[in-house]
Amino acid sequence: MAAVKLPDGKELPIEPGDRARDVAERIGPRLARDAVVAKLNGKLEDLETPVRDGEVFEVVTKDSPEGLYVLRHSTAHAMAQAILELYPGSKLTIGPPIDNGFYYDVEVAGRITDDDLPRIEERMREISDRDLPIRMEEVSKAEARELYRDNPYKLELVEDLEDGDITVYRQGDFFDLCRGPHIPSTGRLGAFKLQNIAGAYWRGDEKNTMLTRIYGTAWPTEKELKAYLRRMEEARARDHRKVGKDLRLFTFSPDVGGGIPLFLPKGEMLRHLMEGYVREVQTRHGYEHVWTGNVVNESLYAKSGHLEHYIDSMYPPMVDGDTRYRLKPMNCPSHMTLFNSAAHSYRDLPVRYAEFATLYRYEKSGELNGLTRVRSLTQDDAHVFCTQNQVQEEFARALEIVREVLDTYGFAEYRVQLSMRDPDDTKYITDDAKWSRAEKELREALDRAGIAYDEEAGEAAFYGPKADFMAKDVLGREWQLSTIQVDFLQPERLGCEYVGEDGQMHTPVLLHRAVTGSTERFMGVVIEHFAGAFPLWLSPIQAVVIPVADRHLEYARKVQAELADVGLRVDVDDSPSSMQKKIRENARQKIPYLLIVGDDEAGEESVNVRRRGDKKQEAMKTGEFAERALGEVAVKAV
RNA sequence: GCCCGGGUAGCUCAGAGGUAGAGCAGCCGCCUUGUAAGCGGCCGGUCGGGGGUUCGAUUCCCUUCCCGGGCUCCA
Numbered sequence: 001m002a003a004v005k006l007p008d009g010k011e012l013p014i015e016p017g018d019r020a021r022d023v024a025e026r027i028g029p030r031l032a033r034d035a036v037v038a039k040l041n042g043k044l045e046d047l048e049t050p051v052r053d054g055e056v057f058e059v060v061t062k063d064s065p066e067g068l069y070v071l072r073h074s075t076a077h078a079m080a081q082a083i084l085e086l087y088p089g090s091k092l093t094i095g096p097p098i099d100n101g102f103y104y105d106v107e108v109a110g111r112i113t114d115d116d117l118p119r120i121e122e123r124m125r126e127i128s129d130r131d132l133p134i135r136m137e138e139v140s141k142a143e144a145r146e147l148y149r150d151n152p153y154k155l156e157l158v159e160d161l162e163d164g165d166i167t168v169y170r171q172g173d174f175f176d177l178c179r180g181p182h183i184p185s186t187g188r189l190g191a192f193k194l195q196n197i198a199g200a201y202w203r204g205d206e207k208n209t210m211l212t213r214i215y216g217t218a219w220p221t222e223k224e225l226k227a228y229l230r231r232m233e234e235a236r237a238r239d240h241r242k243v244g245k246d247l248r249l250f251t252f253s254p255d256v257g258g259g260i261p262l263f264l265p266k267g268e269m270l271r272h273l274m275e276g277y278v279r280e281v282q283t284r285h286g287y288e289h290v291w292t293g294n295v296v297n298e299s300l301y302a303k304s305g306h307l308e309h310y311i312d313s314m315y316p317p318m319v320d321g322d323t324r325y326r327l328k329p330m331n332c333p334s335h336m337t338l339f340n341s342a343a344h345s346y347r348d349l350p351v352r353y354a355e356f357a358t359l360y361r362y363e364k365s366g367e368l369n370g371l372t373r374v375r376s377l378t379q380d381d382a383h384v385f386c387t388q389n390q391v392q393e394e395f396a397r398a399l400e401i402v403r404e405v406l407d408t409y410g411f412a413e414y415r416v417q418l419s420m421r422d423p424d425d426t427k428y429i430t431d432d433a434k435w436s437r438a439e440k441e442l443r444e445a446l447d448r449a450g451i452a453y454d455e456e457a458g459e460a461a462f463y464g465p466k467a468d469f470m471a472k473d474v475l476g477r478e479w480q481l482s483t484i485q486v487d488f489l490q491p492e493r494l495g496c497e498y499v500g501e502d503g504q505m506h507t508p509v510l511l512h513r514a515v516t517g518s519t520e521r522f523m524g525v526v527i528e529h530f531a532g533a534f535p536l537w538l539s540p541i542q543a544v545v546i547p548v549a550d551r552h553l554e555y556a557r558k559v560q561a562e563l564a565d566v567g568l569r570v571d572v573d574d575s576p577s578s579m580q581k582k583i584r585e586n587a588r589q590k591i592p593y594l595l596i597v598g599d600d601e602a603g604e605e606s607v608n609v610r611r612r613g614d615k616k617q618e619a620m621k622t623g624e625f626a627e628r629a630l631g632e633v634a635v636k637a638v
Numbered sequence: 639g640c641c642c643g644g645g646u647a648g649c650u651c652a653g654a655g656g657u658a659g660a661g662c663a664g665c666c667g668c669c670u671u672g673u674a675a676g677c678g679g680c681c682g683g684u685c686g687g688g689g690g691u692u693c694g695a696u697u698c699c700c701u702u703c704c705c706g707g708g709c710u711c712c713a
Contacts, residue, residue, distance in 0.1 A: 114643060198708030199641025206710055210641050254704050364639050377713060480713055517713040549670045584674035598672055610673065
């Protein structure tokens with residue numbers, strides 16, 4: 001008798017003509033009710049799909065990641081149907097599920113604004129109430145062309161598909177070119193909310209039409225939707241732009257220019273601490289720090305290839321007679337110039353130059369985003385000149401630095417992306433042999449270090465592949481932080497060489513790497529990571545002394561001086577507010593320690609310590625507090 | 639750069655075709671405080687800039703700058 005295999009290994013007999021839904025029903029009516037799609041031999045299929053003898057059968061519910069994905073995809077379809085009903089003549093393009101939700105790109109007949117979203121949502125609920133069966137239908141390429149004769153976008157998609165492999169999903173009058181799978185009917189949609197509208201180019205190319213993209217989120221239940229919306233709310237509260245303003249770390253001003261962050265005293269202290277830490281780690285790992293200025297003769301960038309490949313990101317030139325200068329967008333040519341200032345033997349290598357360099361990149365105005373995308377950035381950049389044989393070791397060393405630093409900040413949530421070139425893209429310097437070699441070196445080094453990574457074509461720098469460490473901000477946007485890049489091309493262009501053991505001239509390999517990426521972006525991510533409650537070693541102000549009454553001010557200043565003497569950053573709150581108000585204000589400023597001093601403390605050289613996030617108090621000698629705090633700083637406790 | 643939305647006091651926000659309001663902050667007093675807002679008073683804005691419509695615009699229209707969400711590109 002025919003049967004399917006269940007995930008627990010059991011066999012379940014099937015009847016001829018059984019569909020996935022029938023099997024689910026047989027396993028249990030409750031399961032059948034929760035079923036979204038089925039997994040047949042590991043492949044997601046509609047519940048309408050016929051099952052075959054010997055297949056491995058698994059029910060996928062809304063609660064599983066795959067089920068959620070399907071649910072969101074089907075919600076996108078419902079939204080598309082609602083839009084077509086409300087804006088007849090609109091043309092659908094693509095509408096995939098994404099993390100937490102979905103979007104659909106539409107060429108809208110008319111215009112949709114944020115105010116229209118509730119109306120579309122309302123219509124989606126109506127479509128859900130209609131409980132329309134969702135059915136897959138195979139069509140030929142010719143039929144698909146006919147269905148979409150008025151939709152150039154879908155036609156373009158159809159042309160990329162193989163005849164015999166084209167499916168359309170229908171629910172009521174609505175149909176969409178789609179490979180599925182989908183939930184069985186619109187009545188099975190969960191809780192959803194349309195979030196925002198954005199423009200998106202067809203196929204992501206700015207030469208194409210701008211479509212209207214509508215983002216939504218979808219969850220199995222109302223409760224989960226609410227929980228998600230609450231999470232987003234909380235995330236916005238730790239947005240580094242908000243926290244940076246509240247804690248008075250940095251600001252922006254149109255008087256200075258977009259994308260140029262201005263750091264207030266506390267923000268600059270934070271920068272200083274972050275950079276000092278990386279400097280210490282780099283020094284320990286044998287890097288030497290250099291400084292190469294802000295302005296560079298353009299001809300250097302002509303030689304390096306930047307002028308050709310990077311010009312869109314450079315500020316326009318400053319012209320001085322026949323000489324054109326550029327604000328420095330990258331350090332590599334400057335560091336290679338440093339390298340070339342002396343003759344090198346293989347015995348000197350590797351040479352490791354590090355620099356906290358302020359770079360200027362002319363980002364498009366729409367790209368600017370708080371500290372995570374700016375026009376003036378401070379890169380903790382370094383260039384390692386080494387021999388072919390040293391590449392692996394130097395890569396491993398760079399990796400070690402990156403991991404040590406990320407670890408210190410308590411960052412565990414990052415992804416490593418191996419950014420390769422797209423061989424068909426002309427933005428890359430061409431030298432196939434060298435590219436392949438660099439890509440091979442990178443892969444091997446990551447494998448050797450046991451680091452998992454994804455490969456991404458078309459994301460490489462123009463001169464070589466890179467391993468990028470990507471972190472997400474609180475709003476789920478991904479940013480590149482650390483990067484390690486292998487470059488076989490630029491040293492040759494700039495004439496870098498060393499005398500080898502064989503007495504011959506050789507071109508060194510160049511490793512580019514940045515640990516935190518840029519101080520600004522990293523700070524943005526750090527702020528969000530800690531929600532502004534920085535660990536003690538990183539806090540611009542580590543403690544505030546709060547006198548109970550004005551007559552304790554003198555003692556408060558004495559405590560401050562004593563702590564400052566041992567290297568702690570301490571303020572006295574001498575504002576005219578009440579003691580409780582000072583506690584409130586300083587707690588809101590996320591000061592790690594509040595030291596309350598009154599008659600009791602003044603009498604016995606002590607402080608009453610209130611730790612951030614902790615209402616309970618602890619009295620101790622001032623010296624003991626100093627000792628504890630210094631200990632906490634020394635180990636960079638997070 | 640492009641699509642959508644938004645700029646009202648230092649900050650958070652309300653309001654409306656008849657030239658603006660709250661809280662906090664600031665300033666001045668009083669209070670001298672024991673663990674998250676003591677009390678009172680005062681100051682504060684050509685409602686982002688420019689142009690238009692109107693008897694009258696901060697409100698409606700156009701334009702420009704800036705900010706936010708995306709797209710593309712990147713640290």
